[in-house]
Amino acid sequence: MRPAALLFRVAVAGASMEPTFRDGDWLLVRRLRRPPRRGEVVVASDPREPGRLLVKRVHAVTNAGVSVRGDHADPDASTDSRQFGPIPGSAVLGHAVLRYAPLRRFGLVR
Amino acid sequence: MDLRSLIAPRLVAHAHCDIPCGIYDPTAAKIAADTVAKMIEKITGATGSDDASRNTYIRSIAVKEEHAQICKKELLILWTDYFKPEHLEKYPKLHDTFWKAAKLCSKNKQSVDAAAAADLQAAVKEIADIFWATKK
Numbered sequence: 601m602r603p604a605a606l607l608f609r610v611a612v613a614g615a616s617m618e619p620t621f622r623d624g625d626w627l628l629v630r631r632l633r634r635p636p637r638r639g640e641v642v643v644a645s646d647p648r649e650p651g652r653l654l655v656k657r658v659h660a661v662t663n664a665g666v667s668v669r670g671d672h673a674d675p676d677a678s679t680d681s682r683q684f685g686p687i688p689g690s691a692v693l694g695h696a697v698l699r700y701a702p703l704r705r706f707g708l709v710r
Numbered sequence: 711m712d713l714r715s716l717i718a719p720r721l722v723a724h725a726h727c728d729i730p731c732g733i734y735d736p737t738a739a740k741i742a743a744d745t746v747a748k749m750i751e752k753i754t755g756a757t758g759s760d761d762a763s764r765n766t767y768i769r770s771i772a773v774k775e776e777h778a779q780i781c782k783k784e785l786l787i788l789w790t791d792y793f794k795p796e797h798l799e800k801y802p803k804l805h806d807t808f809w810k811a812a813k814l815c816s817k818n819k820q821s822v823d824a825a826a827a828a829d830l831q832a833a834v835k836e837i838a839d840i841f842w843a844t845k846k
Contacts, residue, residue, distance in 0.1 A: 609719035614726035626719050643723045655723035670725060675794065676734075679726060682794060701717070 606631050608694065610643055612655055616670030616678030617641070620709070621655065626701035627709065629694040636666055636689065641696040641709050644668065647687045655696065656680050666692055734792040736838035742781035743834045746818050747827035749774035754822060775819050781830065782815035788841065801840050811837060 612625040620641065621627070629643045636642050636658045644666075646652040656668035656678070665686030670678025681687065696709040752770040756763065789808040798804050811833035817826045 608721065609717070610721045610723035611719040613722050613724050617725040621725060623725075626717070627723070629723075646724070653721060653723040655725050675796075676792075682796060 609700075610653060610655065610696075616672050616680070617655055617657070618672050618677075620657075620671045621699065622705070624702075625699050625705060627655070627696045628698040628700055630697050631694045632692055636661060636692045636695065642666075642668065642692045643694050643696060644687055645691045645693060647684055647691060653693070654680075658692075660686075661689075662686065665689060734788060734841070736784075736788060736834065736841045739781050739784035739788070739834045740831075740838060742777040742784060743827070743831045745777040746774050746781065747824070747831055749777070750818075750822055750824050750827050754824070771822075774822075778815045778818040778830075781834065782812050785811055785815070785834070785837065788837065792841070793844075797840075797844055800844075804840065807833065807836055807840075 608629050608631070610627050610629055612621045612627060613623060615623055627643075632642070638658050638661055641655065641657050644654050644656065646654050654668070657671055658666055659669040659681065660667040665688050667681040667686045669680045669682065672678050675682060699705055699707055699709055749770045753767065753774070756767045756770070758764075785808060789812075793804060801807075811830065814826060814830040814833055817823070818830055
């Protein structure tokens with residue numbers, strides 16, 4: 601699934617991005633037309649299963665690709681570039697800009 | 711159409727680990743290795759040739775075999791599922807340690823050797839120490 605719109609919404613599934621996102625949070629994602637930057641939260645196509653989307657934070661951008669990681673303090677709680685390696689820049693679809701639901705957790709994504 | 715369904719995302723972005731909340735613990739391997747050592751004590755200390763004694767003797771061998779296999783299985787779970795490349799960077803001998811420990815499990819099946827059992831217990835302890843160090 602490659603969203604065509606400039607802005608699109610995703611629902612977070614899973615706990616690997618805690619405490620930034622919790623399971624069930626809704627995010628507004630802006631399509632990226634520039635290379636991703638270190639520290640930004642991105643939505644990317646799963647390198648092991650194209651069509652499946654991942655949400656992770658950019659840990660490093662190198663010649664080998666984009667290394668992404670979950671925010672969760674326990675590395676066991678996230679499957680990310682530590683297991684599947686860097687992903688190609690083209691797999692990064694957008695960066696999360698806003699958490700719009702639940703309302704009590706409304707806020708810009710940092 | 712209500713507001714909620716209007717603003718609900720139609721896409722899911724996964725923030726998962728492949729093994730949900732994987733629980734890993736080297737204690738299972740330790741108990742298995744300790745059991746192997748205990749069975750070797752029982753086998754070498756066995757006396758009596760009545761049916762009850764022979765039954766205990768043979769059961770001790772069977773339990774030794776079984777727990778050496780459990781120990782190997784538990785070690786393989788830690789080796790292949792828990793430990794990750796960044797652990798290997800920090801503990802470059804990790805693969806060798808696991809390989810030797812797994813071989814010691816086989817040696818304990820093939821023999822009745824208290825020294826081999828002690829070596830297995832030491833190898834499992836070494837792995838447990840690395841495991842708990844990675845948890846700090």
